[in-house]
Each structure stands twice: as structure tokens, then as C-alpha cells.
Amino acid sequence: MIELGYKQIGEGKITLVFLHELMGSCKNYNMILPYIDSKIFTCYFVDLRGYGKSIHLSGEYTCNEATSDIINLIEHLNLENVNLVAHSMSTMIAQKIALEHSKKISQLILVTPISAAGIQLPKSSQDKLLHDMKNNKENIEDIVKSSSKRYNNTWIQERVDMAYSSSTLDARVGYMNMYLSTNFLDEVHTLNIPIKIIVGTYDFPIFSYKTINRLFSKPYTNVEILECLEAGHYPMIECPVYFASKLELFCV
Numbered sequence: 001m002i003e004l005g006y007k008q009i010g011e012g013k014i015t016l017v018f019l020h021e022l023m024g025s026c027k028n029y030n031m032i033l034p035y036i037d038s039k040i041f042t043c044y045f046v047d048l049r050g051y052g053k054s055i056h057l058s059g060e061y062t063c064n065e066a067t068s069d070i071i072n073l074i075e076h077l078n079l080e081n082v083n084l085v086a087h088s089m090s091t092m093i094a095q096k097i098a099l100e101h102s103k104k105i106s107q108l109i110l111v112t113p114i115s116a117a118g119i120q121l122p123k124s125s126q127d128k129l130l131h132d133m134k135n136n137k138e139n140i141e142d143i144v145k146s147s148s149k150r151y152n153n154t155w156i157q158e159r160v161d162m163a164y165s166s167s168t169l170d171a172r173v174g175y176m177n178m179y180l181s182t183n184f185l186d187e188v189h190t191l192n193i194p195i196k197i198i199v200g201t202y203d204f205p206i207f208s209y210k211t212i213n214r215l216f217s218k219p220y221t222n223v224e225i226l227e228c229l230e231a232g233h234y235p236m237i238e239c240p241v242y243f244a245s246k247l248e249l250f251c252v
Helices: 026-035 063-076 090-100 123-134 139-146 153-165 169-181 185-190 209-217 240-251
Strands: 006-010 014-018 041-046 082-087 105-111 195-200 223-228
Touching (some): 006 026, 014 240, 026 240, 082 090, 082 240, 090 105, 090 185, 123 139, 123 169, 195 209, 209 223, 223 240
Parallel strands (some): 014 082, 082 105, 105 195
Antiparallel strands (some): 006 041
16 A cells, blocks of 8 residues: 655644645645644645655556545544545545545535546547647646736746646646546435535636536535635635635634
């Protein structure tokens, strides 16, 4: 059994486990750390295989593998009543974890989430995305620029540098393939724990409030969706005080 790398912050009774997105790592959450009450919360910021503190760990980079890795870590750390926080691509993994390990997960907090059906695109579009990511044809730059039209070049370059430095190419391609090809939507009707969702007004249309409400309200019975009016795809970086405050509101 491998053990994923993680950073622990705080010593409180309420447990949060954080998962990251495709083009960053758990460093994406660094901006919220000054606003997390360490006497109330114990936070575990976990890096998936091929990312951050787990960059040396290779694998198949599938939803099932990542789910197993996180469950093993939760068991190893003997955690109970986990508030599982996930961002973008890892929200699929979080939903799968809750399905398979519901006794340990008290609620899901999903940020700019992907549904259990994944991102459904024509096969030709999937193949192009994977090909461009694998062959490094400025795919990362294009994605960052298209999601950062409100911001300056310093922000854009920082996000591009983060994407390249935080992970291996195999991991990025693998997890992109995960959310393009994985679908367990028919399973999630059994999941009854609370699900809190944060979206950003300036995110891509597929992550908009309207789209997320449509995708998540039907299969789940206990969903609350908040829209951060000053954020795009990165509420924890763009609005860290707001983000940390909402986490506390969800959990306390």
C-alpha cells in the first residue's frame, strides 16, 4: 500500500481532507491558511499520485485508484467524520470515496465540481484534448488564458508555472482521461450525505451555477450550491477569506 503525501495543519476536533485540481496541487489552498481556525479544525491537504508531495508516486491515475489511495490514507490516519473538500477534477474522486466509504465521510464540499458522469465530449474532442496535453502543444497555456481573461499576465504566468511544476505529464494526462472517460452516475442515488457546492461566477460555462444546479440537483437529494460572485475557477485563491469563511459555516 502506498501512502500519499500530505500536509497537516491545525489540532481541532473537526476534520477536513482537501483534494486538488488537474493543474495545481494542494498548494492551491495556501491562500486560505491564515483564515482557518487551527483550534477548531484539523486539515489534511493531500496530493494525488504524480502531484506535489506525491509527485514521486506513479500509477494508473484512475478514479478507482485515487479513491483507494485516499481511503487507505483516511484509514491509516484513523480519521472519522471527515469533511471532504475537493476541487474540479478531484470532485469526481470525492464522490466515489463517499460512495465507497460513507461511514467515514460526514459531508462533501465540492468546488467548481464535475458530476459523476464526467465531462462528456465527442470522442474526437476527447482525443484532441488528450493528444495536446500529452504532446505539450501549449494546451495548459490555452486553458489558463481562456479562464483568466479578467486577470493580468502575472497571474496567467503563475498559473502556467504552477501547472507544469506541480505534477508529472503522465499524471496530468491520466487524470484528464479520468474525467473524460469515467461515468458512475447510476450509482450516486444511494449517497445521502450533505453536499455543499461552491461555483464561481466567472468560471467556464460548464461550471456555471445553472449547469451545476442541473447536473447535481437531480441525482442528489441533499445539495446546497453557493455562487462566489468575484471568482472564476479558483475561489480559494481569488477569494480566500470568503472561501475559508464558507468552509467554517459548512462545518461548524
